[in-house]
Amino acid sequence: MLMAFDTLTASLRERFGSDSFTTSEFRANRRVHVKPDRLVAFLKYFKDEAGFDMLAELTAVDYLRYPGAQNRFGVIYVLLNTASGERIYVKTSLNEAELTLPSAFPLWKSADWLEREVYDMYGIVFEGHPDLRRILLPEAFTSFPLRKDYPLRGKGERHNFPVITRAES
Amino acid sequence: MALDLPENVVLTKLDQLANWVRANSLWPMPFATACCGIELMATGASKHDIARFGAEVMRFSPRQCDLMIVAGRVVMKMLPVLQRIWLQMPEPKWCISMGACASSGGVFDTYAVVQGVDRFIPVDLYVPGCPPRPEQLLQSIIDLQNMVIKKTGTLLGKEFSQRTAPDGPRPNTLLPADVTVAPGDYTKTQRLSLN
Numbered sequence: 001m002l003m004a005f006d007t008l009t010a011s012l013r014e015r016f017g018s019d020s021f022t023t024s025e026f027r028a029n030r031r032v033h034v035k036p037d038r039l040v041a042f043l044k045y046f047k048d049e050a051g052f053d054m055l056a057e058l059t060a061v062d063y064l065r066y067p068g069a070q071n072r073f074g075v076i077y078v079l080l081n082t083a084s085g086e087r088i089y090v091k092t093s094l095n096e097a098e099l100t101l102p103s104a105f106p107l108w109k110s111a112d113w114l115e116r117e118v119y120d121m122y123g124i125v126f127e128g129h130p131d132l133r134r135i136l137l138p139e140a141f142t143s144f145p146l147r148k149d150y151p152l153r154g155k156g157e158r159h160n161f162p163v164i165t166r167a168e169s
Numbered sequence: 170m171a172l173d174l175p176e177n178v179v180l181t182k183l184d185q186l187a188n189w190v191r192a193n194s195l196w197p198m199p200f201a202t203a204c205c206g207i208e209l210m211a212t213g214a215s216k217h218d219i220a221r222f223g224a225e226v227m228r229f230s231p232r233q234c235d236l237m238i239v240a241g242r243v244v245m246k247m248l249p250v251l252q253r254i255w256l257q258m259p260e261p262k263w264c265i266s267m268g269a270c271a272s273s274g275g276v277f278d279t280y281a282v283v284q285g286v287d288r289f290i291p292v293d294l295y296v297p298g299c300p301p302r303p304e305q306l307l308q309s310i311i312d313l314q315n316m317v318i319k320k321t322g323t324l325l326g327k328e329f330s331q332r333t334a335p336d337g338p339r340p341n342t343l344l345p346a347d348v349t350v351a352p353g354d355y356t357k358t359q360r361l362s363l364n
Contacts, residue, residue, distance in 0.1 A: 137281070138246050145280050154280025158245045159288065164252055166291045166332030 198234035203241025242270035
C-alpha cells in the first residue's frame with residue numbers, strides 16, 4: 001500500500017517543523033528539499049521510521065549558469081521502499097567553499113561507491129566516509145570534470161603521457 | 170658448373186626468409202576495448218576467417234604476440250596499460266589502429282579519451298570505419314603483410330632503430346585555457362613537452 005505523499009509530508013511536518021523542508025512533486029517524482037545540516041536527521045527518519053530501506057541512487061547536479069538557480073550544487077538521494085516500491089527524492093543544496101556533507105554510509109552501505117563517484121566528479125566531500133578517494137578517474141587527476149566550469153575537452157590531461165617511439169620499444 | 174637443385178629447395182636471403190615467415194604468421198594481440206572488438210571477433214570467426222592469412226593465433230599474453238590490434242577507444246586510464254603491453258611485446262612487432270576511435274578519438278572528443286593512440290605508441294596501419302567491416306581489417310592484414318615483406322623487416326630488426334620519432338600526426342595545438350598539465354597537479358604546473 002503506497003503511502004500518500006500528503007501523509008508523509010504531514011508526518012515530516014509534525015516531526016521536524018514545517019519550515020525545515022519544502023516539497024515539490026512532478027507525476028510520481030516526489031521530492032523533499034532539506035538543508036544540509038538537517039540532512040542526516042531526515043535520512044535517518046526515512047530509513048528507520050518511513051520504511052525507505054534502500055538508497056537506490058545518490059547523485060549531484062551543478063547548477064552553474066542554470067536559469068533561476070539559487071545554489072551551485074544539488075545533491076540528490078533517491079530512497080526506495082523495497083516493501084511498497086515507492087520512491088522519494090531527498091534534495092539538498094551546497095555552495096562553494098562549504099562543499100561538505102555528512103556521509104550516508106552509516107545508514108546505507110550502498111552510499112560507499114555512490115559518494116565516491118560524486119566526490120570524483122564534483123569534488124563534494126562526504127565527512128565520515130570510510131574510504132573517500134577517486135573511483136573512476138586516475139589518482140593523479142586533480143580536476144572535477146562534471147563541474148560546469150570544467151572544459152569539455154579537459155585541460156590537456158588526456159595528452160599528458162610519455163610518447164613511446166619505435167627505437168624505445 | 171650449374172648447381173643442380175632438388176625441386177623442394179629454394180635459394181633466398183635470410184632476411185627475406187625471415188620476412189616471409191613473419192608476414193604469414195602474424196600473432197595478434199587483441200587490445201579490444203569497444204565495439205571494434207566485436208568486429209575483430211567476427212574477423213576471427215568462421216565466416217571471415219582470419220586464419221586464411223595466417224593471423225588467427227590471438228594470444229592474450231603480449232609476450233607471444235607480434236601484432237597489436239588496438240580496437241576501440243582508449244581512455245587516459247587505459248593508455249598506460251596499452252603502453253605497458255606494447256613494451257612487453259617482443260620485437261619485431263607491428264601495430265594496427267583499428268577504427269575511428271583508436272585512430273583519432275572518433276566522436277569521443279572528451280576530457281578522458283585519448284585522441285589517437287598514435288600519439289603515444291608507434292602505429293603502422295590505420296583502419297578507417299566506425300566500426301570497420303571485417304573485410305577492411307583483413308585488407309589491413311594483407312597490407313601489413315606487404316609492408317613486412319617489402320618495406321620493413323630484417324632478421325635482426327635493425328630498421329627499427331632508425332625510427333626514433335612517433336609516426337602519427339602531431340596533436341592539435343591546445344587553446345591557452347586548456348594548457349595546464351603535469352602529473353599530480355593539473356592546475357598549477359606547465360604542460361609537458363609533446364615530443
